Amino acid sequence: MTLKKTPLFEEYEKHEARVIDFGGWALPVQFSGIMEEHAAVRTSAGLFDVSHMGEVLVKGPGAERYLNYLVTNDVSVLEEGQALYTAMCDEAGGTVDDLLVYKKAGGEWMLVINAANIDKDIAWMKEHAGGDVTVEDISAETALLAVQGPRAEEILQALTDKDLSAIRPFQFKENAVIGGVENVLLSRTGYTGEDGFELYVPAKQAVALWRRLAGKPLALCGLGARDTLRLEARLPLYGQELTKDISPLEAGIGFAVKTAKASPFIGQGALQQQKETGLERKTVGIEMIGRGIPRTGYRILSELGEPIGVVTSGTHSPTLKKPIGLALIAADFAGIGTTFFVDIRGKKAEAAVVKVPFYKRERKQ
Numbered sequence: 602m603t604l605k606k607t608p609l610f611e612e613y614e615k616h617e618a619r620v621i622d623f624g625g626w627a628l629p630v631q632f633s634g635i636m637e638e639h640a641a642v643r644t645s646a647g648l649f650d651v652s653h654m655g656e657v658l659v660k661g662p663g664a665e666r667y668l669n670y671l672v673t674n675d676v677s678v679l680e681e682g683q684a685l686y687t688a689m690c691d692e693a694g695g696t697v698d699d700l701l702v703y704k705k706a707g708g709e710w711m712l713v714i715n716a717a718n719i720d721k722d723i724a725w726m727k728e729h730a731g732g733d734v735t736v737e738d739i740s741a742e743t744a745l746l747a748v749q750g751p752r753a754e755e756i757l758q759a760l761t762d763k764d765l766s767a768i769r770p771f772q773f774k775e776n777a778v779i780g781g782v783e784n785v786l787l788s789r790t791g792y793t794g795e796d797g798f799e800l801y802v803p804a805k806q807a808v809a810l811w812r813r814l815a816g817k818p819l820a821l822c823g824l825g826a827r828d829t830l831r832l833e834a835r836l837p838l839y840g841q842e843l844t845k846d847i848s849p850l851e852a853g854i855g856f857a858v859k860t861a862k863a864s865p866f867i868g869q870g871a872l873q874q875q876k877e878t879g880l881e882r883k884t885v886g887i888e889m890i891g892r893g894i895p896r897t898g899y900r901i902l903s904e905l906g907e908p909i910g911v912v913t914s915g916t917h918s919p920t921l922k923k924p925i926g927l928a929l930i931a932a933d934f935a936g937i938g939t940t941f942f943v944d945i946r947g948k949k950a951e952a953a954v955v956k957v958p959f960y961k962r963e964r965k966q
């Protein structure tokens with residue numbers, strides 16, 4: 602199978618990145634090393650290529666009404682220049698995808714979806730779109746770079762005349778110029794638990810923007826660090842914490858589910874019932890007491906040896922210096938401090954439910 606490549610693939614080779622097959626994409630898992638890249642984002646700033654993500658334009662007289670029917674959060678609260686995190690669900694409450702919704706100028710909306718779901722999501726969107734709405738896949742013509750870390754604002758501010766301090770989290774500016782590269786949508790969002798920005802740029806200008814940024818004090822970062830960073834911040838990954846068999850409520854993103862919003866949405870009934878009757882499963886943070894790292898797919902066993910759940914994500918935390926993970930378990934075992942065992946290749950290792958996020962950055966005063 603021929604792997605898909607972002608516009609920056611040749612830049613990976615120049616910087617001697619280790620490239621892997623990630624869901625059919627040739628993407629860098631690391632440049633200098635996962636631990637080093639992780640530390641750079643926590644203490645300074647890092648640069649990521651996430652151009653494999655999908656972008657979809659939605660427009661038309663019925664766009665807002667359509668999006669409120671499509672997603673679990675309430676897009677009617679957005680003003681131009683604002684974004685929100687949400688999910689799309691099926692009628693049973695299973696998660697089709699998690700995504701960002703941007704309210705742009707001129708009645709346009711942009712949805713940012715997961716790379717592995719692009720074809721599926723767009724088919725789903727078009728299936729539920731009315732005649733007064735158009736759904737346009739602009740993924741191939743859009744690149745996405747992320748600058749993440751406590752120095753992100755300082756580094757980017759030297760390259761633009763936009764006042765970055767005026768852009769609050771989940772706000773964005775269109776038509777920004779970054780280091781001489783025009784038509785950048787500059788968004789104060791990210792997937793690392795740190796302050797930072799995501800830069801949407803025409804694909805033809807991606808290399809120019811990358812080179813302008815890579816020449817600054819930014820560590821080049823790959824998917825490995827992106828995963829350890831997002832896990833420490835307890836940010837879900839589609840395909841692991843969220844799937845068609847795991848609802849947003851079970852995944853712990855209930856803040857993005859507005860079952861009481863004025864407009865009905867797909868999956869509302871099922872999600873409302875989950876809220877009313879109580880969840881049978883919950884996603885929790887776990888920390889190992891015994892030896893071993895909890896890996897995706899490892900079984901969770903009660904003290905009696907009964908299966909009670911599964912690890913959805915796990916790693917050795919570079920920041921905390923200990924093995925951590927997320928697990929979908931029976932709700933009876935989801936209380937903070939509850940102990941059980943992780944089945945690590947046939948050996949039982951003790952673990953406990955802990956408070957999440959595992960890591961939380963200090964906020965500016």
